[in-house]
Amino acid sequence: MSEEVAVGKEVLSHCNKCKLPLAHIIVNMKTKTTIGKVTCKTCDATHVYKDPSKVRAKKKATGTRKRKATDSIADLWLEAVSKSEGQEKPYSPKAEFTTGDIIDHSKFGPGVVEKCFDGNKIEVIFRHEIKILMHKL
Numbered sequence: 718m719s720e721e722v723a724v725g726k727e728v729l730s731h732c733n734k735c736k737l738p739l740a741h742i743i744v745n746m747k748t749k750t751t752i753g754k755v756t757c758k759t760c761d762a763t764h765v766y767k768d769p770s771k772v773r774a775k776k777k778a779t780g781t782r783k784r785k786a787t788d789s790i791a792d793l794w795l796e797a798v799s800k801s802e803g804q805e806k807p808y809s810p811k812a813e814f815t816t817g818d819i820i821d822h823s824k825f826g827p828g829v830v831e832k833c834f835d836g837n838k839i840e841v842i843f844r845h846e847i848k849i850l851m852h853k854l
């Protein structure tokens with residue numbers, strides 16, 4: 718690609734007013750190869766050139782961070798399932814479970830027993846939530 722950048726040429730820049738990558742006309746140059754200011758062909762505003770690919774990259778980074786926070790239980794669940802060597806058992810409050818067992822729950826789906834406590838309670842990691850269930854009833 719031999720794209721020439723010079724005053725008066727058209728360039729794709731992120732527009733602060735339109736909040737979109739749009740065609741701009743180069744007003745001046747910082748150096749021979751670095752664009753200085755540009756005028757938006759859509760709203761006529763003159764501002765500093767902003768590389769649209771860099772603007773988009775920033776937005777993507779914040780999106781990934783947000784998604785990770787909400788996926789933490791799913792991550793925990795995935796790790797527990799892959800580590801577990803227990804037999805998959807359908808959940809029933811009358812059955813007995815031990816740490817590491819995989820429970821097939823009719824409502825919550827597959828879960829892994831994280832710990833047993835209070836004699837008849839189990840903490841189970843399901844895909845979307847961690848639940849305390851009863852057993853040995």
Ligand SMILES: [Zn+2]
Nearest residue numbers: 732735757760
């Ligand atoms: Zn604009």
